[in-house]
Amino acid sequence: MARRRHTTGLILLGLVALGLALLPHGLSVYFRSFVLFLMMYVVLALSWNIISGFTGYTSFGHVAFYGIGAYACAILVADYRWPWLATLGAGAVVAALAAVAIGYPVLRLKGPYFAVAMLGTAEGIRVIATVWDGLTHGGLGISLPSAETSMSTYYAMLGLMAVTIGVAYAVGHSRFGIRLNAIREDEGAAEALGIDATRYKLAAFTLSAVFPAVAGGIQAYKVLYIDPPSVFFVQITIAMALMSMLGGKGTVIGPIVGAAVLYTAQELTWVNFPSAHLIAYGLFIIVIARFMPRGLVGFAIDRGWVRKGMVH
Amino acid sequence: MGESPDQIALDVRDLRKAFGGVRAVDGCSFAVPQGRISGLIGPNGSGKTTTFNLLTGVAAPDGGQVLYRGEDIAGLKPFQVFHKGITRTFQITRVFREMTVFENMLSVTTLDVPDRAARARAEELLALVNLTHLRAEYGGRLSYGQQKLLEFARALMTDPDLILLDEPAAGVNRTLLQHLLDHIHRLQEQGKTILIVEHDMHVIMNHCERIFVMDGGVKIAEGPPAEIQRDERVIEAYFGRRRQR
Numbered sequence: 304m305a306r307r308r309h310t311t312g313l314i315l316l317g318l319v320a321l322g323l324a325l326l327p328h329g330l331s332v333y334f335r336s337f338v339l340f341l342m343m344y345v346v347l348a349l350s351w352n353i354i355s356g357f358t359g360y361t362s363f364g365h366v367a368f369y370g371i372g373a374y375a376c377a378i379l380v381a382d383y384r385w386p387w388l389a390t391l392g393a394g395a396v397v398a399a400l401a402a403v404a405i406g407y408p409v410l411r412l413k414g415p416y417f418a419v420a421m422l423g424t425a426e427g428i429r430v431i432a433t434v435w436d437g438l439t440h441g442g443l444g445i446s447l448p449s450a451e452t453s454m455s456t457y458y459a460m461l462g463l464m465a466v467t468i469g470v471a472y473a474v475g476h477s478r479f480g481i482r483l484n485a486i487r488e489d490e491g492a493a494e495a496l497g498i499d500a501t502r503y504k505l506a507a508f509t510l511s512a513v514f515p516a517v518a519g520g521i522q523a524y525k526v527l528y529i530d531p532p533s534v535f536f537v538q539i540t541i542a543m544a545l546m547s548m549l550g551g552k553g554t555v556i557g558p559i560v561g562a563a564v565l566y567t568a569q570e571l572t573w574v575n576f577p578s579a580h581l582i583a584y585g586l587f588i589i590v591i592a593r594f595m596p597r598g599l600v601g602f603a604i605d606r607g608w609v610r611k612g613m614v615h
Numbered sequence: 616m617g618e619s620p621d622q623i624a625l626d627v628r629d630l631r632k633a634f635g636g637v638r639a640v641d642g643c644s645f646a647v648p649q650g651r652i653s654g655l656i657g658p659n660g661s662g663k664t665t666t667f668n669l670l671t672g673v674a675a676p677d678g679g680q681v682l683y684r685g686e687d688i689a690g691l692k693p694f695q696v697f698h699k700g701i702t703r704t705f706q707i708t709r710v711f712r713e714m715t716v717f718e719n720m721l722s723v724t725t726l727d728v729p730d731r732a733a734r735a736r737a738e739e740l741l742a743l744v745n746l747t748h749l750r751a752e753y754g755g756r757l758s759y760g761q762q763k764l765l766e767f768a769r770a771l772m773t774d775p776d777l778i779l780l781d782e783p784a785a786g787v788n789r790t791l792l793q794h795l796l797d798h799i800h801r802l803q804e805q806g807k808t809i810l811i812v813e814h815d816m817h818v819i820m821n822h823c824e825r826i827f828v829m830d831g832g833v834k835i836a837e838g839p840p841a842e843i844q845r846d847e848r849v850i851e852a853y854f855g856r857r858r859q860r
Binding site for chain 1: 671673692693694697698702703705709711712713714715717718721722723724725726730733751752753769770773
């Protein structure tokens with residue numbers, strides 16, 4: 304029974320992957336770009352969820368890693384003539400190192416203190432990117448050599464999304480993930496039961512930093528121009544958090560659903576009610592928060608449509 | 616002093632901890648015998664909980680030693696103490712509320728234990744405390760008594776040698792308590808060492824073989840239950856000095 308459902312799920316997943324792989328050829332540039340952004344937000348929401356949903360450390364500064372990745376790509380392509388794909392790996396490494404350096408002190412803070420410290424950290428990095436002319440070209444931003452990149456970035460984002468979903472699934476269905484949950488539920492009790500919270504938190508934080516960095520690098524190569532305000536934009540962090548919460552943080556499917564629903568809703572309201580789209584967006588969030596505080600997946604779990612827990 | 620070292624599980628020597636000007640534990644020494652059920656009692660504020668926290672790494676002592684198998688474990692972090700083979704439960708249960716009962720169990724084993732073995736152990740212990748039917752329920756939805764049982768079972772996941780129980784009887788009905796005590800005795804029969812902090816004198820006097828009494832941050836008496844019940848210093852600590860006639 305369980306195995307059959309597993310197989311059905313895998314077949315479904317394969318069809319979606321095939322569809323996404325074939326899709327861009329039949330689409331207009333606008334829709335191709337829409338799907339690319341949607342996939343990017345799936346990546347961002349799933350990554351945010353690893354530290355904030357699974358581990359319970361709500362980060363309000365995760366855009367920092369997205370920005371770091373974008374800058375790594377832009378600097379290496381524009382100034383050092385690196386091949387584009389290689390810069391994604393470099394961005395991931397830089398973001399991982401930054402995550403360890405930031406996480407080691409900041410993860411000692413809890414709750415709102417951690418959230419605000421991360422907000423401050425992201426802003427601080429934005430300021431550094433603005434004033435460090437020698438490396439980042441400062442407030443002028445960086446232009447990348449012009450090229451037709453909408454196809455290559457589409458496939459790169461698709462690949463990244465596949466990897467991110469795979470990793471999120473592996474974490475969410477493992478005892479590593481359960482131990483992150485234990486830290487979220489009661490860090491003191493978790494430590495008393497043998498969990499080295501510092502190490503686990505740092506691992507989760509680093510993991511959650513790597514994928515946004517790669518996404519930032521792909522995005523930089525797609526738009527071919529970045530500057531500090533656009534890649535360290537606080538609204539990107541808010542989007543990660545909202546999508547994750549809307550879908551159901553602390554689950555694997557939740558952030559995926561949340562990103563798909565929220566980004567589509569955002570795009571539709573923006574297209575149809577350009578002047579009122581933020582109001583519509585806000586109303587939508589209020590309704591969700593009022594009636595589904597644990598997100599769409601939490602709503603389904605509470606009604607018994609989905610099984611509780613990550614490991615059965 | 617008379618006992619040989621291999622009969623002592625945990626040797627606490629001159630343990631000290633102050634919070635500001637308050638000396639919560641002030642040179643406390645006692646030796647927990649191997650393979651027995653011991654009790655740690657004392658009036659409120661006598662330093663029992665602080666001692667427990669010092670033994671389990673929740674707080675670092677200002678001085679003194681905690682020798683476990685000849686190794687000083689004082690000042691280790693809680694997870695390090697746990698990996699020495701010492702586990703504990705909490706006075707007020709601390710089950711992981713938004714995790715299922717089964718996940719609560721699995722969270723304890725380290726990742727180098729194979730998944731299959733961890734699952735088997737979790738199932739076995741859940742069956743032991745009669746919680747198998749609730750394995751897919753959230754920890755927070757369990758009754759208080761069931762949470763106590765879950766916490767107890769969870770503490771046994773790694774097969775610890777020394778088990779510290781912080782007020783196991785608090786908030787538990789008699790039937791359930793009997794159930795818990797049966798488990799505790801069974802653990803002792805397997806050779807485990809158990810140390811209980813408890814206010815329920817019925818539990819302490821009927822189930823512990825050795826009792827340590829604390830007052831004012833020091834151990835004021837120790838011995839078997841019958842002796843402790845008659846000890847003048849203990850009666851004094853609990854009820855105050857008898858009026859001189």
